Each structure stands twice: as structure tokens, then as C-alpha cells.
Amino acid sequence: MNATDTIVAISSAIGPAARMIVRLSGKRAVEIASTVLAEPPPRSFAGVARVRWERFHVPAWVYAFAGPRSSTGEDVVELHLPGNVILVRAVLKRLIEAGARQAEAGEFTARAYFNGKVDLTQAEGVAAAISAANESELRAARQLMAGELSRRIKPLVDALANALALVEVGI
Structure with a gap:
């Protein structure tokens, strides 16, 4: 590409x-x-x-x-x-x-x-929607494309980044 x-x-x-x-x-x-x-x-x-x-x-x-x-x-x-x-x-x-x-x-x-228009899970959601074989797979793909997983894990990612910063400061 x-x-x-x-x-x-x-x-x-x-x-x-x-x-x-x-x-x-x-x-x-x-x-x-x-x-x-x-x-x-x-x-x-x-x-x-x-x-x-x-x-x-x-x-x-x-x-x-x-x-x-x-x-x-x-x-x-x-x-x-x-x-x-x-x-x-x-x-x-x-x-x-x-x-x-x-x-x-x-x-x-x-x-x-x-170009920052979608995150990785949303991009994976597009691929999942294209290959969905049934309604439940399509529903899961739509959730990925809507950014639901990203919203759910963002607090965890932020907490881990904060913990890592504290560990590095202490080193």
C-alpha cells in the first residue's frame, strides 16, 4: 500500500x-x-x-x-x-x-x-461486518464500528498509562 x-x-x-x-x-x-x-x-x-x-x-x-x-x-x-x-x-x-x-x-x-478517522477496533469492526455470516456477528461488528469497545477499555488504558508513569518516576 x-x-x-x-x-x-x-x-x-x-x-x-x-x-x-x-x-x-x-x-x-x-x-x-x-x-x-x-x-x-x-x-x-x-x-x-x-x-x-x-x-x-x-x-x-x-x-x-x-x-x-x-x-x-x-x-x-x-x-x-x-x-x-x-x-x-x-x-x-x-x-x-x-x-x-x-x-x-x-x-x-x-x-x-x-489518518485518525477510526481507531483499530473500529477498523476491525469494518472487516468483521464484511465477513459476518449471521445476525449476531453483524451486531458485534456494528458495536466495534460504533467504538463501544474503545469506550469501555479507555478508562483501563488510562489507568495503566498512569500506573506506568508512576513506576517510571519511581525508578
């Missing part, structure tokens, strides 16, 4: 649907997204835009979030496209050709962790 690259991935289920999401994250997210849009979005934006696809313009919802106020702490652009797999894969290919790198599994969450 190279944290300086702008990454891209399909961030929704792949298949027939009303919408499919393509997400970019990184310093060049807006610049690269602009290569498929009829007009470049501002750094922070939410609205309808036109995606160029072959000779046509396809309407899409576009959300641009300026870092550090985004899910990953970086500039993020989401393209909510009509749920056509051929269209979405063509857009993804063009974004990669424009300089984005295909994100590795878990890379958006890793960037959120490294």
Missing part, C-alpha cells in the same frame, strides 16, 4: 441495482474524477453531474469531500452511477488510466485508520 497514491474502487455491490458507487481517495481525487465528468466538481460538492461515457452523458450523483473532513481524512470523491456493470467498469478503467490506482482490499479503511 502506497499512502500517497490516489486510489479508486467500486464501493458497492456489483450487479444490477439502482445505483453503483465508485470511490476515489487521495490528493488527486478531484482532478482524476474530473477526467470522467463533463464539468469538474469543486473540492466540496454534493449534486448531480454528467459523466462522459462514449458519446453520451450519463447523470450521476457526485459527492466530493475535502480532506481532512472525509471518511478517509483525504480528499474523497464518490460517483453514484446508474447500476450498470458495463458503465461502472468503463468509468473505473478511465479513472485508473487517468492516474488512480486500484485500491487494495481494506485500503480505504486503512487510510481512515492512519
